[in-house]
Amino acid sequence: MRKLALTAGFFSAAIFVSQYLLPPDIGLYSGLALLLLFIALLFIKRLKVLRYISLGLALGLIWNFIYISIALKPARELDGLTKTVTAAVLAPPEDTDYGKSVLIRTEGVKARLYIYNEDYTELHEGDEISIRLRFVLTSKKTGTEYYNSIGIPLFAYAEGRPELTGSLPFKLRFIPARAGRKLGDKITEVFSAYSAPFIKALITGDRAELRDNNFIYSMMNVTGIIHCVSVSGMHVAFLAGLLYFLLGKGRLSSVICVPVILLFMAMTGFSPSVVRAGIMQLAVCAANLTRREYDGRTALFFSLALLLAVNPFSAQNAGLQLSFAATLGILLFNERLSQYLFGIFKKPLSVKLLGKALRWLLSALSVSLSAMVFTIPLTAIIFERVSVIAQLTNLLTLWALSLCFILGLIAALLGFIFMPAAVILDYPVEMLVKFIYAVISVLGRLPFASVYTDSIYIRFWLVFIYASFSAALFIRDLRHRLACFLTASLASLLIALSFSLIEGNRDAFVFTALNVGQGQCIIITARDYTAVIDCGGSLSQNAGDLAADYLSSLGRTRVDNLMLTHYHQDHSNGAEELFKRLEIEALTAPLIEGEGEEIFDLARAEGAEITLLTDEILNLNVGGISFVLIPPLDTVGENEIGMSVLCSFNEFDCLVTGDMNSQTELRLLERLRLPDIELMVAGHHGSKYSSSEDLLNALKPEAAIISVGKNSYGHPSAEVLDRLADNGVTVYRTDERGNIRISYNGEEY
Template sequence: MRKLVWFSLGFGAACCLCAYVLTGSARIALAVAGGVLTIFAAIAGRKYTWFRRVAAILFGLAMGMGWFTLYDGFYLSAAGAMDGKTANAVIRASDYSYETAYGIGVDGTVQLDGKPYRLRAYLDLDETLEPGDVISGQFRFRATTPKENRTYHAGNGIFLLAYQVDEVSVSPHAGAPWRDLPARLRHRIQEILQDCIPKDAAPFAKALLLGDTTGLSYGVDTSLKISGIRHVAAVSGLHVSILFALLTAVTFRKRFLTALVGFPTLLLFAAVAGFTPSVSRSCIMCALMLAALLLNKEYDGPAALAFAAVVMLTRNPLVITSVGFQLSVASVAGIYLFAPGIRKWLGSLFPDGKGKGVRPTLICWFTASVSVTLSAMVFTTPLSAWYFGTVSLVGVVTNLLTLWVISFIFYGLAAVSLVGAFWTAGAMILGKIVAWPIRYVLFMAKTLAGFPLAAVYTRSPYITVWLAAVYALLLVFLLSRSRRPGVLLCCATLGLCLALLASWAEPMLDGTRVTVLDVGQGQCILLQSEGRTYMVDCGGDSDTETADIAAETLLSQGISRLDGLILTHGDRDHTGAAENLLSRVKADVLILPPEEGMPTSDNAKVVYAGQDLLLTYGKTNLHIFTTDSTGSENENSLCVLFDTENCDILITGDRSAYGERRLLHAGKIPEVDVLIAGHHGSKNSTCEDLLAAARPQTVCISVGQDNLYGHPAAETLRRLEDFGCAVYRTDRDGTITIRR
């Protein structure tokens, strides 16, 4: 069976190469080469045993290349052909709709060339759609599968995004087909949990039992991430293992009874959870465990993991791009590879940990919990750092203090759901009981996440280098014959201290530092000089992601408090993330334009700029210019002139040429070194008069890639070129940092 493990490595590597690197003929050539090399390796394997493993890997590589090529050519091609097209379509909703910023979104299926494809539709409707509803109309399609613009949806089996173009008609569902039952059951459980669990615990309850994180506040979600237990709020293998333990307990491990109850229960749970990659992987492995129990065979964990991965990659090769799939497989692989060794080493530290009694039992629980957590983190930490930019330093402690109670919460929520279907009052009583352990988990997450250095962030290049060095040392440790875990731990700790020192010291070495953060279609700018830090605007494509980017950039520099946050005007792409940011990083003052609907916070003193303001410290002057215009919010944008000893920076918000000329007529604009282009490079902003007066050497444009507004406009770019400005754009250059 271990040959399957080696085969799965080759199969997975092939899918990964095809998904991220190879196209067309290169896939076919590598598949043929893999097949030929497999034959030679198999022949060599008759004499050298290790060549058999090489043959299995090469065979998996050849099969993976071939399968991905066939899947792409015969199935994904139809979805890819719809990319950018506008066409009439009939979409069948497969789930309940949810609210978006511009209407509703709903998952469904559409028929293309006689084959069904899952898609996500965004509609300009204010009604709630149910599973089975049929939406007919004209849509603009975007494929999620092409390598150059692939989105996370493809890894979850959603190959198209559909955007409503014209009026659509909705036909209500007829009856309740069996394929809609999981979605309806999930919706019913959500309603029961919402009604029967106290409000402060209900969002976490829905996240833990169903993976529905839409109700989690930004603060709670961030606390879970920083404390290292975000995985409990996404239905994963942990939840399936808890369910499996319950199944074996209630069936008394009777082979036939456990199998009779277990197989349909696992299938139903996976369906209700939406067949997410992590749940699917775990359910397949548990099903294999049931089959081994039924057939009285030995269960091989690594082989089961390999089988589950191959099955899922066969069903959808692009699942290799799913973060959930990668984290799920990586965590289990780490446990199988490293947990026994770590537990053995921890056990050696407690020589009195064997035997009976309270102390040996606690030691056994401690070593088992820590070894599983550490081993799971071996492969998942780099993935978390890559995808989320966060490395939790308190994750082991948080898992140790909270995971023991997760099983009780899961069972309690399952009981609430069952009782709530027949007796609401009884379910509410149970809900109040279950809420207390939930509050305990949330309290521990918030407390530990609030510790200094609870996490470090890879937005600092020094932390990235440190993490790479730690894994290089780990590799040396694993290859060496004389292994000293204490030395490895000391080296990692010393390296972390040096990385933190470098991260905190570097900004202080610059006289003036301007950072235009890449937040997509929005704006968020850091102004730093003489040890003080101000932020201008905080908004982007996503309120939560923008707040994360801003907060992690500050925290990675050792800054937990802003000297000031200035919001130029009320548009969401300039203010949407401000409240979330201030929940993590406090500010001495929050400066706002005198308009309604601006965000406020208890973590900052609020000042409304009804007239021009001047903040002076050392040799730095921070000018904030207002306007008496009665025009739009854009024309009323606050303007910021950051005047330091060696650099002048001008930010005009979203003002158009009219608002810019008003500043010029008031005589407020000197020559500057750096100009932040107005309104993300709109053709109506950054006018010739402003450029002629300010004469900026450098112009930065904060703009989202492939945005719907056509920013930056070609006219604006031509004007900047005519004036000889060096242009930097966040959509092309990422985060821009200027040091003087």
Template sequence: MRKLATVAFSFCAAVFLSQYLIPSGHFIAAVCSALGAALALLLPRRFRLRAALILMALAAGFCTSGLHRHFHFERVMALDGQTLSARAVAVERAEETDYGGRVVAKLHVPGVPKTKIRLYLYGEYPDIAAGDELSFTGRFRAADTLFGEETDVFFSKGIFLTAYPDRDVTVTGASRSIAYLPARLSAAVSDKITALFPQETAVFLRALLIGETANLYGNKTLAEALRLTGTAHIVSVSGMHVAFLMNTLALLIRRRRYLPVVGFPVLLLFMGMAGFQPSVVRAGIMQVFLMAAPLFKRQNDPPTALSAALMLILIQNPYSARSVSLQLSFSATAGLLLFSERLLRFFERPFASVKNVLVRRAVRAALSAPASSIAALGLSLPLTALHFGTVSLISPLANLAVLWAVSLAFSLGVLTLVAAFITGPVGALSFLPAALAFLTALPGRFVLWAVKIFARVPLAAVYTSNPLITAWLVYLYLLILLLILMRKNKARPVIPVCLSCISLCAVLIITSVSAAGTAFSVTALDVGQGACTVFESEGRVAVVDCGSIGGKDAGDVLGRYLMGRGRTRIDIFVLTHYHEDHINGLETALARMPVSAIALPQPADEDSEAYAFVSSLAFAAKADIIEITHNVSARLGGVELQLFAPVGSDSSNERGLAVLCSHGAFDTLITGDMSIISEEKLLYLNAFPDIELLVVGHHGSKHSTSETLLRTLDPELAIISVGYNSYGHPAPDVLQRLAREGVSVYRTDEIGHITFKAS
């Protein structure tokens, strides 16, 4: 079976090379590999077969990538930019969004290969279930951008086009194909979970049981806690969930020889209900290998099963190689296969003298969880740092604390749903689902509670935005590599472990001391189409606004920036007004670190909903709320922070605060989204010095940043906080005004984070 593993891994290597290093010329690479295989036949006998297999598998991988690109991808991409009438079949239930809805469907256009598309539904739209046949006329675009930025997310899922209907989408019928049964069952399970469990528990269980994470990540506090603690994998359906499912089946099916008979169809159904995500397909294929090996009187070989699973996924869609979830799933599984048993034996060394068999089994069972968690992190941690810029320090402890409850919640959840579908709402056993739901909710609530508690631990995670953390991570893996190379010399791992811990502490101390010594800095964070400005002075932090409508989580961007600089607290949070692109990152920011006070304008009636949102977050975070009704100033480290009360009343923009931050002779002014009229009122009612830095109003709207403002304040520098948008920001008129006044302009959409420092 190891020959199959050699072939499969080589095939996969070729596909990954095609995606990342050789985007074209796949057939040339295939021919070169095939020629290399022919030449390999001239090698000595002991190397001949393996070298030939590797090179032929590489040729097959390059050829598969080329064929998929030529016969599928390029023909589908021919629809990019076209408007035409089309038919499609929904592959899942339509999902509600802020603007209407969206649904993934399989497109049927004559002369074009069938492919998945993301169909956007605006306004009122019909109920759409998996298997519904749809008819529409719309404009097609390549699914390679998200909020104006290039992305691989859709291609990796096999979704190559997005469609924007010109008119209503019509449901013309329903497919009777059994292929849509898992998606329909998944929707029914989702509805049943919603009916049986409290809201937050239901959100968690939908993610745990069927991989439905849309509502989970809508709960920013919970989503942030999962990321910080490295436990997000528990709600990403993968090998752990397949193991839970098979263990549950094993408890119900006492005779093991019947397990494959029931397990194969149940496993296929479960993969379909989870949307055939790469991580669950990988786990499902490996489980099939495990169950099938005894039937064919062969031993199961996990590396072979892992490589074969990856190969099958990439044959179906080579672009799956770009899937972050697939990379993390396979790297974690490879880490388990390579290191878990070795780590477990190392952890058992102190108990080697224990003679009692029962005690040794108990010790082994207790140590297997931390050994598995650390082993899985061994290869997945670099990918997590690369893709997300996060290293969760508390992940092993958090996983150890909650995995038993996750397993229990999964098994009880499956039993609850089976009981709910069998008994129905009436009958002698109608009480059973509610009773089981109560029991299921207990471990579910424990997981949610524990994850949030661990997320509040100081330095639960560190960020690679800090170059010292990146250097430490490289140092850590060099130590691990050295330990592996010296294993024949029986090197003691205690010394590398101590060195890595000491070096991490040194990095954190250096970062904290360096940040505390900053005299003054102002940073406009790149949050997309929104605003978030950070003032730092002598260890104190003030943040003005935190929001974005450009697809980025402004609170996440803020948290990464501050914690990467060793900051663990925000002294004051100023919200200039209540629009979403200035406040919707607050929830994540408060989940990431404590805030002493939140300053904001007095709300009008139209602001009541947003004010209630902010107030509830402040109450939960134990942050004081300060309503600014008149001008106030405060000393923060080495700066003076002045908050100017609203001067207008016509809209939320005009009722916003202005902020002046002064450090010696360096003055920075933020006017929020004020219009030109409100700017002139602000100048008339208050005395301002000549300023050095202006944060351009309303993201560069032509209705802000007047010539009067520029001539009165005479700024030398200007920052425009802007991202992908359909408003025309920044307006050419504003850029011309700034140029005429000789102001140097810096834009977050072009530069990223923008920092100015003063000594």
């Protein structure tokens, strides 16, 4: 078995290296060289370990080249083509902003099909259609390998209405997915509207309804338990544990467990993390049936190698990486850590009732800490932030999550047999969901609940704890080893957070444009004063969550004034979430007939003071900052009716004009005598109709921020970029630089 672990482990390592570092050609030549080395080592008896290492590396490097060259060839041939094809519908359509998205297979390649509403006809999985499509490689369109990592190399854009030509002759493949949807529908039927979205996400992985509750979804992200509703290895463990609890640990349980695990894998769409856990659980069953020893490390590396053999691009799947890292940490450290914890609490563990509860708590703590050993740095790299509160959240909620999964699954299955019996379980499950929501709502709002890794102090903390961990491995006594590591980790975390807090308040004035995609969200801080100008964007993470997370990472839990230039979604769709996440003292916005009512109602409900601008300019002097708020200067046009903000701190002036166009900019210059400014936010995300020559000549800005993301409007336009360059303005773009932070210490910025 160790031979398999070595070969599979280094095969996987070679795939990862090929995906992230080596060009395919170099990988092929390196693989062939290693294959020759393996053949040579066959004649040397003493170097068996090196033999399996070289074999694994050779196979991984060569296979990655073959897959990219041959398996993706049909997709590359379709890239850029527009043609009429016959396609098979593989999954039910999903809603998008402009129509429907459908997973299809055409000419031997999977593709994600996008159809506008006006061209959509009712489609079902198993249908065969004829349709004219324009193909684009997903990697070319997105700039990432995410879609390749889940086996979808192409986007297909409909250029006309699909024609139904028939159906696939063999539909057995769709039964598990349909069973999963039936289970989800039954969960909706059994449970209340309050708990059903959470239970459905927990059991089936369908998070569509849970995402509608932006606040809870964001709190799960902040507190680090979002993985609980991303069907993963934890759910496979819950399912297997339930079966063994009900049936015992004999061979019969293993016989029943095998088809149940396979069905669960199919129902959840064979996501990489579930397949990894499923294969490992199947190995447990096989070991039990054959009366052989189960080797967790061999099963882990074999499952990873199998996944990467099917699709090498899954090496770039974040879910698989985190699942593998968590499992590896548990396999390496959990046993010794749990023994250490049991040794510390030896006397309390001997008490019957207290001992059982304490043993479960310590086991959960041990598993959670072990899983985090490798997932923390991965999370920091992938998501650029770390949940500081995750460990506490896991301890408080893991028992409730496991009960929700077990009771939810039992209730849903009972619902197919006898609905009155199933509904009885709704109340206890709802109580558990309320408990989980309460915990994450409280913990997620704490300062520094989640911290960004762009802070040099947080990076230092991460480096320090892993240096301490490495050093602790050389201490022989396990108790002293863990005590030294935990003490160093907690002390360094407190130091890092303290310095982050000092850093966040060190500069007299800070102007930050958050990367919210195609939208705008600006945060202004001066000592303990915080203002937010606009809060909207196009990213999957709500702009309000991004703003709240950013402020929380600075230790700020209050916004003194939320200022909205206007009510377009890309400037205001995060306001509701911001109100839920943080305490907002005041809302300032323009009075525009028929707009903003929902935001006003929310502000009133939260007790915020509301100021609406009509005709008069409003001057505010707060926190050492002077705000000049200019009401709408036009009465027609979607983009012209909006508020402008001139913000001054000592000799530093900045101007935000929302989506104002060049004609309204002239009215602004006529209405108000503006100073030479140091910073401007380019109007309308860099539209060619904004940031006019007249405005630039009058303001003479030294720098300009363009808040922009992926869009179909051509923002920022070449004309604006040229105008800014011709006027000597330094340009900073959020789509290129992410969050843009400009600080002023009273003398320079």
